[in-house]
Amino acid sequence: MIGRVIPALDPMQNRSASERTQLLAFLDAQRAEVEEALTGLADAQARERLVPSLTSPLAILKHLVFVEQNWFHHVLAGRSRTDVGIADDSQDSWVLTDDDTVEGLLADYRRVCLEAREIVASYDLDEVRTHRFMGEVSLRFVLLHMIRETARHAGHADILREQVLAGPVVRMES
Numbered sequence: 001m002i003g004r005v006i007p008a009l010d011p012m013q014n015r016s017a018s019e020r021t022q023l024l025a026f027l028d029a030q031r032a033e034v035e036e037a038l039t040g041l042a043d044a045q046a047r048e049r050l051v052p053s054l055t056s057p058l059a060i061l062k063h064l065v066f067v068e069q070n071w072f073h074h075v076l077a078g079r080s081r082t083d084v085g086i087a088d089d090s091q092d093s094w095v096l097t098d099d100d101t102v103e104g105l106l107a108d109y110r111r112v113c114l115e116a117r118e119i120v121a122s123y124d125l126d127e128v129r130t131h132r133f134m135g136e137v138s139l140r141f142v143l144l145h146m147i148r149e150t151a152r153h154a155g156h157a158d159i160l161r162e163q164v165l166a167g168p169v170v171r172m173e174s
Contacts, residue, residue, distance in 0.1 A: 017158065020125055023143040024117070030150040034064060037157035040104055045164045046102045054094040058158045062103045065112055066093030067149055071142050072116035075129050088129050 011025035038046060038061055046058035066086055073084045080089060125140040137145075 009040060013042050016101055019140075023125075023140070023147070024120065025113065027143060027150060028072075028113075029050065030147060030154050031109075032156055033154035034150060035106060035109065037161045038106060041161065042165065043101050047096060048062070048160075050160055050163050054096075055160070056087050056096070057160045058100060058102060058105060059096055060153045060160070061102075061109060062096060062100060063090075063139065064094040064153055065105060065108045066090065066148070066152060068112040068116050071146055072119045075131050075137065075144060076127075076139065077119050078129070094144050108166045 009018050011022055011029055014022065014025060017025070038057055039055060043058070046061075049058050049059075067090075069084050069086050070081075070090070074081055074086065087093065120139065120143070123139045125138065127139045127145075128136050129142075130138075131137045134167045
């Protein structure tokens with residue numbers, strides 16, 4: 001079993017580290033936040049949809065597995081979407097199947113994050129690849145984009161976790 005996604009270093013305590021080290025530390029810190037938001041939720045809780053979209057804590061995790069695979073395995077490493085095992089449409093990454101569980105998707109997330117770290121280690125920050133919609137992107141851009149994407153969804157997952165654990169809310173009149 002792959003261990004938890006834990007940042008190699010605290011990005012806030014290593015303010016003079018290299019750019020690469022800081023980018024990876026910030027991304028790993030956000031990955032850890034995602035994992036924390038899902039840890040301890042039962043599958044039924046993690047599947048709960050509290051907004052009109054397909055968004056649930058578990059769907060966020062599934063989407064982030066897709067995002068890691070898309071950016072690092074497909075765009076950066078150049079593997080085909082078929083070889084990576086990801087859909088052409090990112091919207092499909094939000095659709096849960098009966099087989100999707102917290103334990104299973106956390107294991108997938110840990111694995112793809114570990115693989116992403118290994119892929120990133122092979123490239124310079126200025127290395128450029130072609131994204132099918134965006135055109136040329138550098139590893140630096142990919143890391144910044146992944147920090148932004150992961151942080152946004154980590155925040156969503158954290159709020160949804162709070163709502164799920166709070167149970168039904170009785171609204172108070174002001």
